[in-house]
Amino acid sequence: MRKDVRILLVGEPKVGKTSLIMSLVSEEFPQVVPYRAEEITIPADVTPERVPTHIVDYSGKGDGGEANVICIVYAVNNKKSIEKVTSHWIPLINDNTDKDSRVPVILVGNKSDLVEHSSMETILPVMNQYTEIETCVECSAKNLKNISELFYYAQKAVLHPTGPLYCPEEKQ
Numbered sequence: 001m002r003k004d005v006r007i008l009l010v011g012e013p014k015v016g017k018t019s020l021i022m023s024l025v026s027e028e029f030p031q032v033v034p035y036r037a038e039e040i041t042i043p044a045d046v047t048p049e050r051v052p053t054h055i056v057d058y059s060g061k062g063d064g065g066e067a068n069v070i071c072i073v074y075a076v077n078n079k080k081s082i083e084k085v086t087s088h089w090i091p092l093i094n095d096n097t098d099k100d101s102r103v104p105v106i107l108v109g110n111k112s113d114l115v116e117h118s119s120m121e122t123i124l125p126v127m128n129q130y131t132e133i134e135t136c137v138e139c140s141a142k143n144l145k146n147i148s149e150l151f152y153y154a155q156k157a158v159l160h161p162t163g164p165l166y167c168p169e170e171k172q
């Protein structure tokens with residue numbers, strides 16, 4: 001059995017990566033956030049899957065360590081941050097991960113409190129295009145919507161992956 005899970009959050013500036021982490025930890029929306037959250041470790045007994053979970057706020061420098069799952073965060077009210085998921089973040093992740101060790105990706109649409117409509121229409125074609133995307137979730141660090149779900153999905157993507165771990169056609 002796996003001894004821990006390492007979750008990395010990436011995404012465009014100001015989409016709310018640090019706020020998401022702080023909201024999870026303190027169960028309230030932080031009015032002021034540092035640029036970057038310190039790496040935090042959630043003890044096994046308070047995680048749904050009973051595995052110690054490290055959460056890393058990507059600084060834009062270095063490779064972010066050996067992540068087991070990567071959350072690409074965008075803001076549902078920011079079209080550019082959605083476009084960058086496919087134009088920047090997915091290619092960057094592919095360039096930095098070993099082809100043989102699939103790292104699951106979760107698309108995270110933050111700031112759902114600011115819009116009426118969902119971003120799913122835009123996101124679904126992206127999900128279908130990239131097999132490494134495990135799931136997607138819309139959430140709000142501000143009203144704490146789907147925050148614990150997000151981290152649960154991330155744990156689950158590592159511990160119980162649903163996607164293909166091995167693609168025979170890519171091995172040739």
Ligand code: GTP
Pocket residue numbers: 012013014015016017018019020030031033034035036110111112113114139140141142143
């Ligand atoms: P960088 O570290 O600069 O890349 O930004 P970040 O992605 O860590 O975003 P950060 O958490 O600093 O949040 C950016 C701004 O968005 C702040 O003013 C937050 O208060 C605000 N914000 C974050 N999450 C939400 C949310 O769910 N809803 C709303 N309305 N505002 C949010």
Ligand code: MG
Pocket residue numbers: 017018019034035036037057
């Ligand atoms: Mg930040």
